[in-house]
Amino acid sequence: MSRRKGLNPAVRVHKRANGEKVFYFQYWIDLPGVEGRKRMTEVVGPVSQMTKSEAERRKLDFIAKLEINSPDYQLPSAKTFGDAAKHYRDKFGPMMHRDSTRSVWEGRLKNHLEPDWNDVPIDLITFHAVSEWAAKKHAEGLSWSSVKDSLRTMQRIVSAFGKDKKLPFSLRGLIPEREKLRMKVQGRKRVSYSWQQAVKIVEHIRKMDGLGDSRREQYATLILLAAATGLLLRTAGTAH
Numbered sequence: 001m002s003r004r005k006g007l008n009p010a011v012r013v014h015k016r017a018n019g020e021k022v023f024y025f026q027y028w029i030d031l032p033g034v035e036g037r038k039r040m041t042e043v044v045g046p047v048s049q050m051t052k053s054e055a056e057r058r059k060l061d062f063i064a065k066l067e068i069n070s071p072d073y074q075l076p077s078a079k080t081f082g083d084a085a086k087h088y089r090d091k092f093g094p095m096m097h098r099d100s101t102r103s104v105w106e107g108r109l110k111n112h113l114e115p116d117w118n119d120v121p122i123d124l125i126t127f128h129a130v131s132e133w134a135a136k137k138h139a140e141g142l143s144w145s146s147v148k149d150s151l152r153t154m155q156r157i158v159s160a161f162g163k164d165k166k167l168p169f170s171l172r173g174l175i176p177e178r179e180k181l182r183m184k185v186q187g188r189k190r191v192s193y194s195w196q197q198a199v200k201i202v203e204h205i206r207k208m209d210g211l212g213d214s215r216r217e218q219y220a221t222l223i224l225l226a227a228a229t230g231l232l233l234r235t236a237g238t239a240h
Contacts, residue, residue, distance in 0.1 A: 008063070009025040009026055009027050009059070009063075010025060011023050011024070011025050011044065011052060011055045011056050011059055012024055012025065013047060014043075020046060020048075021046065021047040021048070022043050022044070022045065022046050022047060023043070023044040023045055023046075023047060023050065023052065023055035024041060024042060024043045024044060025041075025042055025044065025059050026039055026040065026041050026042075027039070027040055027042070027063070028040070042059075042062060044058050044059060044062075045058070079121065079122050079161070080118065080119055080120060080121055080122065081113070081114075081117040081118055081119075081120050081122065081125060081154075081157075081158070082114070082117075082118040082119060083122075083161070084122060084157050084158050084160070084161035085109055085113070085114060085118070085157055087160065087161050088156070088157040088160055088161065089106075089109070092160040092161075093105065096160075105153050105156075108149060108150045108153045109153065109157075112137065112142070112146070112150040113150060113153065113154055113157075116133060117133075117154070122158060122161070122162070122168070125154075125158060125168050125169065126168075126169060127169045127170060127174075130151065130154075130169050130174065131174055134147050134151065134174050134175070137150075144175050147174075147175070148171065148174075148175055151171055151174065152171070154168075155167050155168065155169070155171070198223050198224055201223050202220040202223055202224060205219050205220050205223070206220060
């Protein structure tokens with residue numbers, strides 16, 4: 001469907017059931033995946049409160065905000081999130097991720113993303129829409145950490161499907177600052193070990209026959225480094 005040009009609907013007067021007269025105009029919009037167009041009606045305001053010239057000016061302001069007559073106007077995409085998810089599941093995901101991680105992003109897709117977004121056109125996946133979805137999921141009991149992980153998966157799926165590979169929305173501002181701080185604290189707790197625990201883990205690693213000498217020492221060093229970092233964090237917190 002080609003982009004329509006020169007949209008300039010006439011301002012008309014309509015008399016409501018209660019006798020009030022209002023200025024209004026009608027215009028057409030394109031719908032994703034539909035050949036026909038939908039006619040929309042916009043009420044400008046009561047005849048008693050404005051002149052027709054004022055109604056015309058408000059109409060032009062409204063049309064300008066729609067950007068339908070702009071050279072940059074683009075028809076809504078007929079492709080949906082479901083199309084992007086299929087592409088990711090069948091092609092991009094298996095090519096870019098290890099088999100062992102498939103269950104993770106598949107779980108986010110099936111449990112959180114597809115039930116709400118499957119039929120939504122790609123063009124309508126905006127920051128505002130995602131913000132409302134994030135707040136809704138959290139209100140339903142999903143942790144902010146899980147919401148963030150799901151949205152990161154959503155970013156990868158949509159960007160992998162687009163030609164320009166751009167992220168469809170930013171995660172900045174979606175998660176409350178207090179929750180982000182709490183997630184950071186929890187993350188530090190998950191990766192920190194006591195020194196005694198670290199030593200036992202290292203002893204076990206050094207006895208593993210399935211690893212070469214260099215790999216055993218590499219893993220042992222990483223465990224000890226994580227433990228040392230955790231001890232420093234806890235010591236610093238105690239000192240304050």
